[in-house]
Amino acid sequence: MIKFEHVGLRYGIGPEVLKDVSFELSAGSFHFLTGPSGAGKTSLMRLMYLGKKPTRGLINIFGQNINSASRKVLTQSRQKIGTVFQDFRLIQHLNAFDNIALPLRIKGQNEKEIKSNVDELMHWVGLEDCAKALPSTLSGGQQQRVAIARAIIAKPKLLLADEPTGNLDERIGHRLMTLFEKLNQMGTTIVIATHSESIMETYKHPRMILSNHTLHISDSASPYNSSEGAL
Amino acid sequence: MTRRYDLPLIKDALSQFQYALTAILTVLLLWAVTAFFLAKDQANIWTQGLDNTLTIEVPAINDNGEVIETEQHTEHKEQTLALLHRKGYISSITEIKEEELKQLVAPWLGDGDFEKIVPYPAFIRITLKSSDKSNINDLENALEEISETIKLRSHKEWMGQLLSLTNTAMLIASIAIALLFFVIGISIAFAVKARMEMLKGDVEILHLMGAPASYIAKQFQRQTFLTGMRGSFVGFFIGFVSALIVIKFIMPGSVEGLHIAYLDTVRIVILAALPITISFLSAIIARVTAFRIMMRLP
Numbered sequence: 253m254i255k256f257e258h259v260g261l262r263y264g265i266g267p268e269v270l271k272d273v274s275f276e277l278s279a280g281s282f283h284f285l286t287g288p289s290g291a292g293k294t295s296l297m298r299l300m301y302l303g304k305k306p307t308r309g310l311i312n313i314f315g316q317n318i319n320s321a322s323r324k325v326l327t328q329s330r331q332k333i334g335t336v337f338q339d340f341r342l343i344q345h346l347n348a349f350d351n352i353a354l355p356l357r358i359k360g361q362n363e364k365e366i367k368s369n370v371d372e373l374m375h376w377v378g379l380e381d382c383a384k385a386l387p388s389t390l391s392g393g394q395q396q397r398v399a400i401a402r403a404i405i406a407k408p409k410l411l412l413a414d415e416p417t418g419n420l421d422e423r424i425g426h427r428l429m430t431l432f433e434k435l436n437q438m439g440t441t442i443v444i445a446t447h448s449e450s451i452m453e454t455y456k457h458p459r460m461i462l463s464n465h466t467l468h469i470s471d472s473a474s475p476y477n478s479s480e481g482a483l
Numbered sequence: 484m485t486r487r488y489d490l491p492l493i494k495d496a497l498s499q500f501q502y503a504l505t506a507i508l509t510v511l512l513l514w515a516v517t518a519f520f521l522a523k524d525q526a527n528i529w530t531q532g533l534d535n536t537l538t539i540e541v542p543a544i545n546d547n548g549e550v551i552e553t554e555q556h557t558e559h560k561e562q563t564l565a566l567l568h569r570k571g572y573i574s575s576i577t578e579i580k581e582e583e584l585k586q587l588v589a590p591w592l593g594d595g596d597f598e599k600i601v602p603y604p605a606f607i608r609i610t611l612k613s614s615d616k617s618n619i620n621d622l623e624n625a626l627e628e629i630s631e632t633i634k635l636r637s638h639k640e641w642m643g644q645l646l647s648l649t650n651t652a653m654l655i656a657s658i659a660i661a662l663l664f665f666v667i668g669i670s671i672a673f674a675v676k677a678r679m680e681m682l683k684g685d686v687e688i689l690h691l692m693g694a695p696a697s698y699i700a701k702q703f704q705r706q707t708f709l710t711g712m713r714g715s716f717v718g719f720f721i722g723f724v725s726a727l728i729v730i731k732f733i734m735p736g737s738v739e740g741l742h743i744a745y746l747d748t749v750r751i752v753i754l755a756a757l758p759i760t761i762s763f764l765s766a767i768i769a770r771v772t773a774f775r776i777m778m779r780l781p
Contacts, residue, residue, distance in 0.1 A: 302691070302781070303687075303691055303781065304781055323778075324695075326781075327693050330690075331692070335691060335692075343490075343491075343685050344685075345491035350489075354489060355693070357489070358689070358693055358694045359693075
């Protein structure tokens with residue numbers, strides 16, 4: 253599903269924010285991405301959601317070499333990825349319904365299906381009363397749920413979430429984690445960047461630990477059993 | 484069903500700017516096209532009837548400035564007239580009378596009997612049946628056999644200065660039209676660039692969701708087309724009305740002899756096509772600009 257080989261990333265002429273990162277995630281896997289602030293979690297997520305190309309190394313996603321892929325292939329690959337950004341990145345002039353509907357409209361789904369799918373998901377994430385609300389009128393937690401709903405509405409093959417439960421109360425947080433678990437059981441590969449030990453302790457999934465700009469993968473839930481990410 | 488935009492492109496400040504700019508440029512464009520038509524009409528009016536019209540001058544003074552004997556001058560004139568009557572390719576021959584000549588030079592020389600000091604040349608106006616160059620050459624050779632002093636002049640040549648004036652006016656109008664189209668293109672391209680810069684975050688989100696460049700470019704294209712259409716039709720209306728007012732009510736009084744451009748079907752189609760052309764041009768430029776910017780994203 254995702255394969256990184258000796259990947260490095262730097263911004264401009266600055267130092268490398270990711271150094272020699274190598275790992276492979278199989279289809280249907282569920283990983284937490286964790287590590288101290290500034291370790292490069294967001295940069296690694298950016299590479300995975302194809303928001304940036306690496307300065308060195310090879311990235312292979314959905315069987316496509318991203319370094320040499322055509323624009324068409326990159327576009328098709330992006331449509332298979334759902335991303336929850338740390339700062340939500342909702343489109344401010346669109347209401348909650350239209351923000352969530354965006355991936356479906358990009359895919360060209362008809363409006364009737366879009367309405368049915370979006371209404372169902374909005375109900376599921378507890379936003380059924382906020383369909384017409386603009387993001388600026390929603391609370392942080394509600395905006396985060398809109399961002400999550402937007403990421404999963406098109407049933408992506410790969411879901412990347414950067415601190416998806418950060419602004420949510422524990423009950424909604426666990427409800428969303430249950431949703432992620434269900435998506436994972438249905439075959440979606442999931443990578444969640446989080447600092448929350450309680451989430452990682454509750455949901456036992458392997459951890460990708462970034463420290464000093466390099467990556468280690470822990471096969472068990474315990475961070476103390478970590479080893480170098482192997483290919 | 485109303486058209487939906489994922490990006491906030493309606494009623495932003497740049498849309499208003501584009502609307503106003505398109506309207507103003509359309510007014511200027513319409514005036515430039517009208518000026519072109521006026522200059523073309525004026526040139527046509529001035530040259531109308533001058534085709535195939537020639538004047539033969541039988542001078543009373545030779546090339547050295549010496550007065551030719553009256554008998555010899557009269558003989559040259561009569562031989563010329565006889566020659567002209569023999570040529571089948573000449574449809575009309577008119578000898579300009581001395582009285583007519585006096586009237587023509589009166590504004591410069593006054594009403595005195597100046598022919599006693601410097602005799603008047605004889606002028607014969609002729610019209611050829613066709614503009615065949617070989618006929619003109621044949622006539623020139625035949626006249627030279629009578630006297631080398633006899634000159635053949637085309638009326639169109641005499642209009643050269645005036646025609647170059649109208650041609651210059653037409654050239655300037657053409658350059659203005661091209662420049663205005665260029666300005667419309669440049670302003671649309673920069674408006675789209677500025678708008679994409681303003682909406683960089685939203686454009687990037689769509690891009691990361693897998694929106695193809697065409698999906699995003701289409702939104703800019705549609706919005707630019709509609710704004711361009713509104714602006715250009717308003718500009719067309721203002722330009723057309725103002726041009727009519729100027730031509731009908733201001734120009735005839737202040738510029739004597741200037742003729743009103745004749746609006747035939749072709750010209751009406753050309754003028755009516757202006758706002759449509761501007762709208763489509765705007766849309767194409769918006770699409771190309773948006774595409775080029777999208778290509779810079781990873």
